Ligand SMILES: Nc1ncnc2c1ncn2[C@@H]1O[C@H](COP(=O)(O)OP(=O)(O)OP(=O)(O)O)[C@@H](O)[C@H]1O
């Protein structure tokens with residue numbers, strides 16, 4: 070099975086902070102790969118480099134056969150992303166946000182009209198489609214971002230804590246939909262989450278990153294065996310320690326509050 | 332074809348955002364009205380006494396330019412807002428050459444500024460301004476659009492480099508204000524002290540003001556053809572630089 074993502078000796082420094090310290094890993098085509106780690110471990114920074122938004126300090130990233138630094142436009146053709154941080158135009162309506170995305174990804178009108186309806190129903194926003202996004206609740210905005218991320222069918226989908234602050238219904242709908250896409254179109258998935266049961270249920274393979282370094286890699290069962298633990302949660306704690314990270318020691322609620330404070 | 336659609340939808344986005352922010356639309360009319368009334372009527376008598384003729388005819392094109400200048404720089408710098416609210420990264424991961432994204436939003440911003448200029452143009456009727464010839468109006472509108480395009484692209488280029496709102500005030504005080512006050516929008520360039528005249532000649536807005544004054548009031552200092560050539564060249568240069576800066580954004 071060929072690789073959809075190849076990362077070699079990737080490094081990112083922000084001045085004196087070493088956010089990502091020489092990591093290497095591969096994701097196979099069609100695989101669901103979970104990237105787990107405590108707050109500030111370097112997950113989002115890695116995703117930003119993989120998705121052409123940030124230039125690495127050093128190292129190489131190949132996505133679907135193209136080099137991220139050399140052919141950013143080709144790379145952008147093969148992935149989709151749901152960001153950890155807000156990314157909607159709040160002055161536009163929900164539908165307009167979806168439509169701009171569809172046009173930018175070159176979808177034909179007949180196709181995108183159908184998909185937008187289908188996805189906005191999936192996240193239960195269809196009856197609010199003409200509302201301005203600034204009038205949405207935090208969870209509704211998140212649901213819209215998820216619908217938008219699923220609109221064009223990429224080869225690899227990046228999900229950076231997609232289910233943060235979502236109700237169980239939407240979480241479930243999202244993963245069911247992604248599963249269907251994986252079966253139908255061979256979609257590969259790269260996701261981060263702090264919910265261990267979500268990782269366990271949806272990932273074929275997991276890499277655990279801590280302080281910018283990958284500390285373990287393997288299937289959920291591999292990790293449990295390696296740490297001699299019964300749950301992925303315990304395995305995670307065994308691998309990364311029990312200490313709370315100073316960089317981002319905040320709970321889910323205050324992060325949601327920060328997410329939508331503007 | 333796909334690229335045209337992208338330019339169009341991003342252009343439309345700027346327009347929708349503008350039309351929906353009523354406060355921005357109305358608020359931005361306060362300043363031109365103040366300038367027209369206070370300066371136009373305030374300096375009118377002295378200007379006439381000094382042999383300058385009708386000051387309102389002289390001032391009105393300058394105030395139109397002011398309005399276009401402010402609106403277009405704001406529109407360009409709006410990138411900072413997009414960055415802050417997170418929408419910028421959504422546009423930056425799209426599989427589109429960033430040049431087209433930059434062109435779409437610049438055309439959108441320039442159109443908004445142009446509309447603003449036309450609104451002020453209409454307002455000047457109420458304070459006694461009259462364009463000298465109807466046949467020159469299309470040229471005047473072309474000049475307006477070129478000015479709008481230049482300053483939106485300039486705003487975009489600057490906004491691509493700013494990380495937060497902090498730099499915004501500096502831009503207003505050290506770029507936009509001097510551009511406006513040194514452009515000859517408020518005073519004639521003839522007979523200025525040498526140093527000031529040189530500065531005025533270096534200010535791109537001077538050529539916009541001059542083109543508009545030439546086409547609307549019939550009194551160009553440099554000549555309308557010359558003005559339009561200069562602005563067009565400047566538009567090309569700044570679009571090129573803006574596109575470069577925009578493609579290099581990291582978020
Ligand atoms: N633009 C930046 N400038 C300086 N430091 C940064 C920047 N972006 C990230 N960092 C630092 O890089 C480190 C990794 O951050 P990153 O956002 O990748 O963490 P994460 O694993 O996604 O954490 P979380 O689970 O909280 O989302 C942190 O120490 C963070 O402070």
Ligand SMILES: [Mg+2]
Nearest residue numbers: 112113114153
């Ligand atoms: Mg993160």
